[in-house]
Amino acid sequence: MCSALVDSRQAQSCRMTRRGSDRLDLRQLIGPARRSIVVAALTAVIVSARRPCAIEETIVLATARGPRSRNMIARSEETQMIPIRNAVPSRYPPVITWMLIAANCLVFIFQDSLSPSELVLLVRQFALIPALYSDFLASGETDLAASDFLPFFTMMFLHGGWLHLILNMWTLWLFGPSIEDRLGHGRYLAFYLVCGLAASLAHVLFNPVSIVPALGASGAIAGILGCFMRLFPLARIVVIVPILFIPLFVEVHAFVFIGLWFLLQLFQSTMGLLLPSSSGDVAWWAHVGGFLAGFALGPLLVRSRQRYRVYYPDEGMFGFDPEGRM
Structure with a gap:
């Protein structure tokens, strides 16, 4: 670690050495054939994945078919790419992200x-x-009370099983702190709820006659992914691609990883309109609606430079700059 008393040349040399060693460690983790692995992994995901690769789907429940809540979970499939790290630094503790994760876990424990x-x-x-x-959608008139519209918000705190909860909360833990750091605690909470509301509206608009209850935080988390791709498109994300029993560590740009995920959501949403039976038990349009809301609203809520000090070039993580780039 550099002493505060060394001269500017030594300090600069120390920073370069530190950043260089960080890059070396990451490259050793990923391997020398990084580009070929990325191409192969993305090809495998495009060809074989029938479900979103970044976050677990919004699980829909029809009725209780057994003695425990796990029997109510609709069919889901394993993710094909699992993010484990992003290179965007955070300056302040992600208090709201912690609170959201705690609230979702407590609600699920109560459900169980x-x-x-x-x-x-x-x-x-x-x-x-x-x-x-x-x-209400058809005529604008309804006999529903104001409390009957609470599910547009409460649905994002319910989950259909432990796997559904864990994958959603892991994605929130991974990408939420970077967004909360740039937006501020209050704006971030409002942003999260608005993205969840947009996801609920999109699901209702594109499935107006569905009697199947929908629940899950993935619509709101999709908004965080949209905002992350908008603010840090070139940030590096380390993901695990399981090939048989061998986990491959791959480094990809945020716009590639999240963009691929969004294209899968859009494709499945469109297929659901053309062939309703192909949509399965996933609220695809909730993901699309939440993502578009986050992509559009996030940059408008970023704190100004007067309220948030700009990062210095050497304040990045793992040898990356503050935008998560090499």
């Missing part, structure tokens, strides 16, 4: 403690059922 009949009542009251709002 309920009996099947109580769980059905909870899902019917707080999950989003698009058909309830079909009259």
Whole structure:
């Protein structure tokens, strides 16, 4: 570590040495054939993945079919690319991200403690059922009370199982702190809720007669991914691509990883419109709506330079600059 008393040349040399060694460690992790691995991995994902690769889908529940909540989970598939690190630094503790993760975990623990009949009542009251709002969408008139619109928000705090919860919270933990750091705590919380609301609206608009309750935080988290791609398109993300039993560590740009994920959501959403049976149990349009909301709104909420000091060039992580680039 450089002493504060060394001259500017020594300090600059120390920074370069530190950043250079960080790059070397990351390249050793990824391997010398990085480009070929990236091409092969992305090709495998495009060809074989039928589900989103960045975050677990919004699970939809039809009814309680067994003694525990895990039996209510609709069919889901494993992710094909798992992000484990991003190179964008954060200056302030991600307090709101911690609170959101804690709230989701506590709600799920409460869900898991309920009996099947109580769980059905909870899902019917707080999950989003698009058909309830079909009259309001068609004519603008409804006999629903204001409390009947709460599921547009409460659905993003419910989950269909431990795997659904863990994958969503992992993605929030990985990408949320960078966005919270740039937006500020209050704006970040409002941004998260607005993205969740946009996801709920998109799901209702494109599935107006569905009686299947929808729940999950993935729509709001999709907004965080959209904002991350907008603010840090060239940031590096380290992902694991499991090929058989061999985990490959691949470094990709944010716009490649998140952009590929969004294209999969858009493709599956379009297929759901053309062939409703192909949409399965996933609220694809919720992902699309949340992503577009985050992509559009995020940059408008970034704190000004008067309220947030600009990073110095040597304040990056792993030998990267403050934007997560090499």
